[in-house]
Amino acid sequence: MANDYRILVIDDDREMRESLTHLLTKAGFEVSSLSRAQNVEAQLLAQNTDVLLCDVRMPGVTGIELQAQLQETSDIPLVLMTAHGDIAMAVEAIHNGAYSFLEKPFDPRRLLKLLENAALRHRLSQKTARLTERLTELSGLDRIMIGDTEQITALRTEIVDLAATQPNVMLLGETGTGKELVARALHDLGPRAAEPFIAINCAAIPVLRFEEMVFGIEGQSSGVFAQAEGGTLFIDELGAIPLEAQAKLLRFIETKEFAPLGSATTRQADIRIVSAANDKLQMAVDAGEFREDLFFRLNTIILNLPPLRERLDDVPLLYRHYLGVFAAIYETGIPHQTSDDTAILLAHDWPGNVRELRSLCERHVLAARRGDVSVRELLLYPANEVSAPETLREAVAAFERELIGKALTSQGGRMDDVADALGIGRRTLNEKIVKLGIEKSTLLES
DSSP states (O other), X not given: OOTTOEEEEEOSOHHHHHHHHHHHHHTTOEEEEESSOSSHHHHHHHHTOSEEEEESSOSSSOHHHHHHHHTTTOOOOEEEEEOGGGHHHHHHHHHTTOOEEEESSOOHHHHHHXXXXXXXXXXXXXXXXXXXXXXXXXXXXXXXXXXXXHHHHHHHHHHHHHHTOOSOEEEEOOTTSOHHHHHHHHHHTSTTTTSOEEEEEGGGSOGGXXXXXXXXXXXXXXXXXXXXXXXXXXXEOGGGSOHHHHHHHHHHHHHSEEOOBTOSSOEEOOOEEEEEEOTTHHHHHHTTSXXXXXXXXXXXXXEEOOOGGGOGGGHHHHHHHHHHHHHHHTTOOOOOOOHHHHHHHHHXXXXXXXXXXXXXXXXXXXXXXXXXXXXXXXXXXXXXXXXXXXXHXXXXXXXXHHHHHHHHHHTTTOHHHHHHHHTSOHHHHHHHHHHTTOOHHHHHTO
16 A cells, blocks of 8 residues: 555646556555646645656646746655656756656556655655654744744754754853753753753852762762763853863763762763853863863864844844743733834844843833833843832742742752752742743853
8 A cells, every 4th residue: 555645647648647547546546637737836735745746748837847846845756757868857857856757668566666655755754844843842942042033043943953863062152142941952852851951050160169069979979970860961161160170071071981089980971961152162272271172072063052133133022022921920011112112122232142131121021010111221220220129029029039040050050959948849949930930041151
């Protein structure tokens, strides 16, 4: 059986069309046919066609001309039927994207096998496209990496593609561009999703405690290598890694082995490393402050996260989104935006990137409770002059956000430790983080 694959046959020879229809139908294909190559695109879409089987030479539009018409609008495999004198033409068509060709008269068994393979490839291609779209929806990438510009659209596609791979990935971008969000998406969409995701901010770890945090202490505490076993380790602020610890990190990457402090026995850990740095890391490598061999071990794949000033067309969309987020958090209305507000947003250079925009949106929502306020005023005023909560609900929400934020920073983002420090359960902590709109990445990158 041909699994109900749908074939569209185009041939001006009535006997050939009828013969092919009989053969393909008997083999299990769903067949429709045309005597001319006019209005083909509409029929392809209406019937959700899997393969197009078309003669090369026909009155009006030829098979070669049809291929040119469909090249930009359809990914349906095209199989050409050709007489001996048209073989060179058919070969050229394959170079231009046609699936294959058959010389008349052809072996029916070869025809059926060729069409089945072409249809299968088309179905698999459609399945992959649907899966990619579904994965994007499940991961919330369209909500995390918000925007319609070419840079951000391409970044979302790269994240989905790289998630299924295992090489180390280095994220390069300015502070506030969402590097931890990307790292989490790479983890959540990949085969390690059920395993731990551990994030460390090297700039937040005291130099004297760095090796203790990373490798652990024998009999006392487990380091991040042990905690991330089987999953993903996100190392942020690479440039802050002490030089003496870089050699040990390099050795781990090469051998997958490490030794806790105070232990003579090495242990193994299967970890995917996603790292992040800003554009100054190359300068540190050139100055001998960061090992070049470690740099090359970590940057097998590089993803560049664009600063907000390079995708200004996304700013109005981002601003509306975060106004809605903070209006829901503080249980108030979404502030009105004027055309002047939009112009100011587009004129600003956003040195703090999306993090700065989020902060501005929060201040806008809070300030709007006192009356209309413009984006121009918000950019001029210090944050503490416009964001003081007026109601008890706002004050409690602001206090909880500040307290949880400090705990996340002091505990390096380790959720169990954060919950213990706050004296609440892990589930309660997760619920509050979602309700209050707290993003760990924006806190740990600061």
